[in-house]
Amino acid sequence: MRARHPEWYQSDTDASKVKGNKSSSSSGPVVWPVPDVIAGKYSFTYNPDTKTGHRGIDIPGGINGGQQVVSAFNGVVVRTEKLTNSYGNFVVVKSVIDNKEIFVYYAHMASFQVKVGDQLDPGSQIGIVGSTGKSTGPHLHFEIRLDNNYDKQINPMNYLGGY
Numbered sequence: 001m002r003a004r005h006p007e008w009y010q011s012d013t014d015a016s017k018v019k020g021n022k023s024s025s026s027s028g029p030v031v032w033p034v035p036d037v038i039a040g041k042y043s044f045t046y047n048p049d050t051k052t053g054h055r056g057i058d059i060p061g062g063i064n065g066g067q068q069v070v071s072a073f074n075g076v077v078v079r080t081e082k083l084t085n086s087y088g089n090f091v092v093v094k095s096v097i098d099n100k101e102i103f104v105y106y107a108h109m110a111s112f113q114v115k116v117g118d119q120l121d122p123g124s125q126i127g128i129v130g131s132t133g134k135s136t137g138p139h140l141h142f143e144i145r146l147d148n149n150y151d152k153q154i155n156p157m158n159y160l161g162g163y
């Protein structure tokens with residue numbers, strides 16, 4: 001089911017630069033990171049050539065936020081931080097999918113409840129949707145980097161393909 005929308009990464013990313021992630025079929029269970037918000041196709045505009053555009057997807061959190069943020073994949077928490085000028089309260093979870101290390105960023109949360117070293121399953125609670133850091137309203141900024149490289153942004157929808 002996760003290969004249901006192959007056109008997404010054809011149209012939204014440079015496929016030659018994210019070689020090998022055409023199929024996430026070996027990634028195991030995947031959970032939509034904000035379960036109370038309807039899943040859907042979200043726009044990813046990062047351009048790897050110009051290194052411009054939006055580096056993740058923004059899942060809305062309602063007027064007041066407060067929805068649970070859960071882990072989309074199996075993984076381990078590798079970073080938790082509060083950066084008031086950028087990601088706000090954010091958590092980074094490392095996962096291995098299709099033999100590649102991906103680093104999943106959950107940003108702008110009102111709060112988080114995990115610590116470095118925590119093992120997460122798909123659906124494990126990470127925090128609460130908020131609007132901390134450089135944010136204009138409650139939402140989850142959900143971003144995936146290959147090898148934790150700031151310039152190797154991957155369209156998260158590639159890995160949320162079941163949705």
Ligand SMILES: [Zn+2]
Nearest residue numbers: 056057058141
């Ligand atoms: Zn964003």
